[in-house]
Amino acid sequence: MQVLRCFLGGLLLMGLSLHSLGAIETQPAHENAALPGEKESAENHEGTAKEKFEPGTFIFDHIGNAHEWHIITIGQTHVTIPLPVILYSKSKGLDIFMSGKFHHGHETYKGYTLETEGEKKGKIVAEDGSLPLDLSITKNVAALFFGIFLILWIFLTVAKAYKRNPLKPPSGLQAFIEPVIFFMRDEVIKPSIGEKHYEKYMPYLLTLFFFIFINNLLGLIPIPPGGANLTGNISVTFVLALFTFIITTVNGTRNYWKHIFNTPGVPLWLKIPIPLMPLVEFLGVFTKPFVLMIRLFANITGGHIIIMGFVCLIYVFSEMSAGLAYGVSIVSISFNIFMTFIELLVAFLQAFIFTFLSSLYFGMAIEEEHH
Amino acid sequence: MGLLTPDTGTIIWTFIGFLAVFLILKKFAWKPILHAIKERDDSIANALKAADKAKQEVSRLEASNEKILMEARLEREKIIKEARELKESMIMDAKNLAKIESKKMVDEARESIKNEKTAAINDLKKQVAELSVSIAEKVLASELADGDKHKELIDRTLHDIRFM
Numbered sequence: 379m380q381v382l383r384c385f386l387g388g389l390l391l392m393g394l395s396l397h398s399l400g401a402i403e404t405q406p407a408h409e410n411a412a413l414p415g416e417k418e419s420a421e422n423h424e425g426t427a428k429e430k431f432e433p434g435t436f437i438f439d440h441i442g443n444a445h446e447w448h449i450i451t452i453g454q455t456h457v458t459i460p461l462p463v464i465l466y467s468k469s470k471g472l473d474i475f476m477s478g479k480f481h482h483g484h485e486t487y488k489g490y491t492l493e494t495e496g497e498k499k500g501k502i503v504a505e506d507g508s509l510p511l512d513l514s515i516t517k518n519v520a521a522l523f524f525g526i527f528l529i530l531w532i533f534l535t536v537a538k539a540y541k542r543n544p545l546k547p548p549s550g551l552q553a554f555i556e557p558v559i560f561f562m563r564d565e566v567i568k569p570s571i572g573e574k575h576y577e578k579y580m581p582y583l584l585t586l587f588f589f590i591f592i593n594n595l596l597g598l599i600p601i602p603p604g605g606a607n608l609t610g611n612i613s614v615t616f617v618l619a620l621f622t623f624i625i626t627t628v629n630g631t632r633n634y635w636k637h638i639f640n641t642p643g644v645p646l647w648l649k650i651p652i653p654l655m656p657l658v659e660f661l662g663v664f665t666k667p668f669v670l671m672i673r674l675f676a677n678i679t680g681g682h683i684i685i686m687g688f689v690c691l692i693y694v695f696s697e698m699s700a701g702l703a704y705g706v707s708i709v710s711i712s713f714n715i716f717m718t719f720i721e722l723l724v725a726f727l728q729a730f731i732f733t734f735l736s737s738l739y740f741g742m743a744i745e746e747e748h749h
Numbered sequence: 750m751g752l753l754t755p756d757t758g759t760i761i762w763t764f765i766g767f768l769a770v771f772l773i774l775k776k777f778a779w780k781p782i783l784h785a786i787k788e789r790d791d792s793i794a795n796a797l798k799a800a801d802k803a804k805q806e807v808s809r810l811e812a813s814n815e816k817i818l819m820e821a822r823l824e825r826e827k828i829i830k831e832a833r834e835l836k837e838s839m840i841m842d843a844k845n846l847a848k849i850e851s852k853k854m855v856d857e858a859r860e861s862i863k864n865e866k867t868a869a870i871n872d873l874k875k876q877v878a879e880l881s882v883s884i885a886e887k888v889l890a891s892e893l894a895d896g897d898k899h900k901e902l903i904d905r906t907l908h909d910i911r912f913m
Contacts, residue, residue: 442752443759512758519762526766533778544785545792559786581779585771612752613759617767679752 431697433690441607441682444500444517445477445492449602456482459602461520465490465502467510477514518614521606525593533588562587562733570737571744579740582625586618587733594678594725598718609728610678612671619671622736627663630743638663666739670732677728681721688714 439448447459460478470489479487483494489505504510515523532551539552548556567583568576593614596604608614636642638659640649648655688710696703889902 438752443756512756513761514758515762516759518759519766522763522766526770529770530773533774533782537778537781540785541781544788556786559782577783580783581775582771584779585767585774589767589770611756611759613755614763616755617760617763620764621767621771 431690431693433687433694436690436693437683437686440605440686441610441679442500443611445480445502445514446482447517447520447602447606458482461517462515463490463502464513464515465510466513467504467508470504470510473510517606518608518611521593521596521603521608522614524603525589525596525608528596529588529592532592558587559584566730566734567737570734570741572741575744579625579737582621583733583737583740586621586736587729590618590674590732591726591729594729595722597678597682598721598725607679607682610675610680610682612675615671615675618674618732619667622670622739623664623667625736626667626739626743629740631745633745633747634743666735670735674728674732677724681717681724685714685717685721688717 445463446461448456449459450457460476463473463475463477463479465473473488473490475487477492479485480490480492483492486505490502490510491505493499493501493503498509501509502512502514532555536552536555539548539550547553562584563576563580567580570576571579590609593609597607597609599605639656641655641659644655691710692703692707695706
């Protein structure tokens with residue numbers, strides 16, 4: 379019952395954040411289209427006028443990936459943590475250097491340029507216009523490494539405590555983790571997969587849950603090494619969904635595939651001559667992990683966008699008048715605090731839903747035939 | 750950089766990173782943690798089972814103790830009853846025995862008195878006879894000094910004993 383309620387709440391929240399994402403995403407697109415012209419004319423008219431604040435660019439720079447980790451901009455000085463750039467191209471081979479060499483895209487280094495405008499913004503482009511294989515430790519990858527380090531540290535410490543006294547009641551970090559493990563095991567994994575096989579999937583599902591949860595939480599911390607929109611990055615959610623997809627497909631029983639290609643209990647005309655049901659079911663194999671990928675990405679990105687949006691409000695109003703900006707900042711910051719609390723809930727909820735649905739898919743894949 | 754287009758570099762790093770985390774945690778964290786949790790669950794379940802068993806054992810022992818106590822009480826009553834009966838019978842026996850013994854003694858005494866009496870009577874008879882014989886002898890000796898008298902005596906005596 380509880381699980382169901384959580385799940386429904388999650389769906390509701392998901393819908394809300396998707397909605398808000400859609401609303402905000404269209405906005406900057408308009409602005410981006412309108413702004414370059416406007417900006418040009420402003421520059422033409424006033425010359426050295428103060429650069430106009432663009433909320434769209436501001437937000438998308440923060441939630442997107444980058445080759446350097448931006449901390450603060452004071453006046454015209456960007457304070458960033460330079461990150462290593464690793465490039466491989468067939469013509470030039472392997473190149474490793476620090477992203478500081480680009481001077482925020484102002485300079486070309488070893489024939490590579492960091493695009494700052496246009497369609498390839500943020501990408502490293504070779505002189506001939508081709509894109510090398512970019513294996514750089516970008517902001518997200520650095521955040522990923524930090525997250526991995528934190529997860530390994532937490533769980534190896536906890537494991538040590540368990541190894542020392544397996545029969546003692548948990549204490550410290552262990553007492554923090556254990557109820558979550560119990561919750562995941564008894565409320566999520568065991569009911570979805572079944573008493574018989576659930577133990578086999580425990581390590582993956584627990585890793586998945588804590589990986590998403592801890593990285594979600596790290597994303598809420600505004601300063602490095604937190605603050606990167608890691609679990610709201612489509613590449614990351616793609617990999618996570620890919621793992622679930624691979625495990626589901628590899629462990630699928632004969633019964634699972636039979637349900638897909640020859641669904642029992644479905645009228646024959648839906649299968650022959652046009653294999654409508656098999657087609658739909660087969661598509662379902664891919665849409666399930668695809669939805670996992672989109673859901674996590676959209677929720678976390680949506681949350682980041684909302685929080686950034688509230689911050690932007692202050693800057694937008696400050697361009698009108700300072701007094702207005704002070705007034706708005708009070709509202710903005712209170713909403714931000716409120717949103718951050720909601721995001722804490724979402725951080726848990728999304729990790730929970732991803733794990734819950736993954737275990738449901740595993741449960742479906744290994745289900746025995748029953749009548 | 751499109752928000753919705755996956756980036757090869759990030760995919761590769763995430764794939765490697767997540768796989769590494771999964772494999773390391775699986776071997777070094779989840780294995781001992783889940784093992785320990787299971788072990789503890791088992792030990793708690795076993796302890797509960799053992800406690801339940803002990804409780805049953807105690808109640809069983811209590812019942813049996815009660816039974817033993819009851820039996821002991823019955824046994825005691827039986828023993829006391831038996832002892833009482835034994836006492837009664839012993840007293841009765843002793844009484845009977847004493848009665849018989851005393852009767853026997855009285856009988857014996859009576860017998861011996863009777864015997865003594867008979868003996869005494871016999872003795873007296875004998876002594877009287879002897880005395881009378883000796884008296885008779887003396888009388889006879891004096892009577893039979895002459896012949897007639899002698900004969901007369903014989904006749905009288907014979908007459909007395911209705912010999913003639």
